[in-house]
Amino acid sequence: MPLLARTVNTPLAIEVRRGAVADLGPLLADRRISAGGDVAVVVGPGQGEKIAELCRPTLGSADVFTVTGGTVDSANELGDQLRLRNYDAVVGIGGGKTIDTAKYAASRYAIPMVTVATSLANDGIASPVASLTHEGGKGSYGVHIPIAVMVDLDFVENGPDRQTQAGIGDAVSNLSACADWELAHEARGEPIDGLAVTLARTGAEALINHPGKITDDGFLTTLAEALILGGISMSICGSSRPASGGDHEISHAIEHLHPGRSSHGEQAGLGALFCTFLRGDLERFGQLARCLHRHGLATTPADLGLTDDEFVEVVQHAPRTRPDRYTILEHLTLTPAETRRRLGEYADELRQHVG
Incomplete structure (x- = not known):
């Protein structure tokens, strides 16, 4: 009798706890996503840059990109920047707009994407969908599910x-x-x-x-x-x-x-x-x-x-x-x-x- 099964795409790692952001580098290395920290870290304006500084000691080779996310244009602009270097992964740190922008850009160029969520406003943190605005309104775009998902409760607690x-x-x-x-x-x-x-x-x-x-x-x-x-x-x-x-x-x-x-x-x-x-x-x-x-x-x-x-x-x-x-x-x-x-x-x- 044949064994029937199906392959299900899920993140390699899921961590929900306090202090997750500071341990991003070890997680990427342990899961063989990026041993040397050659990643593109995508953050939103303001607090996002401060969050990126917490990761920097364990991600010495990372490039940090600040985006005003949530639009197709910003996602395409980020994608153009990602083409300039060979990254192991794209790490989106922040809320829904920043993460969806990173998901879209990473999928466009077939780069693994890691979500580091600092808010819990919607299910986009682990979904295969990016919600972005364009000239005609707002659209939902199919993207690859994140390869890893981290939620830092310190930032969630301090958010609105x-x-x-x-x-x-x-x-x-x-x-x-x-x-x-x-x-x-x-x-x-x-x-x-x-x-x-x-x-x-x-x-x-x-x-x-x-x-x-x-x-x-x-x-x-x-x-x-x-x-x-x-x-x-x-x-x-x-x-x-x-x-x-x-x-x-x-x-x-x-x-x-x-x-x-x-x-x-x-x-x-x-x-x-x-x-x-x-x-x-x-x-x-x-x-x-x-x-x-x-x-x-x-x-x-x-x-x-x-x-x-x-x-x-x-x-x-x-x-x-x-x-x-x-x-x-x-x-x-x-x-x-x-x-x-x-x-x-x-x-x-x-x-x-x-x-």
Whole structure:
């Protein structure tokens, strides 16, 4: 009987702890990523340069590039600089914009990429996707999954709480995204990857049930692991399906119709809560509502600065953000009047769980 298996791309190393940045050089050597520190270190402006100084003693041959990240242009400019020398790896140190810029540039020239995350705002720290802006708006680009991922809790703790809260919203929204994928499988026969679902859901379940606060190392470690597992789940199935359903459609619609109101992760968290209500899963709805409320995230449109009418418009627009994706929003095809009625019912149900 033949042995059936598949190869799964995952990082060679994952470390979540305090003091990770200072130990970057030894990790690269131990994992045979770069024995001599011949790497390109990519940092953001301001604090990024200070972080790079912590690494410099163990990365004597490194070049440091400061980028104002988050755009296709900045990623292409970085790529042009990477061509001038033969690097063992690209090390992106910082938040989401810096890391996505480094991921895109490294993938463009087939250079291994290492993530050193100093914030936990989204699952991009380990995902095969780079979100970058361009002249026409914001796009998602396929990139290679990082070869190693480090999260330094010292910097996460000292960063803005809103970044960590955004990461919580992005991570727990995987529960709704997986439910949407299962719905698409049942309603339309869409293939589903059980391993990808297992990883995405396991990380989110651990987070939603964790009793700690965003100031606790244990909770921050669980959050980091949930975001990393979400990124790996996308790599396994080759799409964002296990981490992006109606929840992210709602977030993208808010960004399109009302840009700058709030963070992506917080929007995704609210989107997940509303989609869970639409699916009629009130036990999961209560879990999500209490988790979001406990950590200070939005549970109503008003918490994001949106009126009920604006949120109805968002829900109506949401399916257009991902025409190829089947979620509870496409399944129900609610009219504006029906959406407004369901939003009222949502508010009544929410009061039973968070007051």
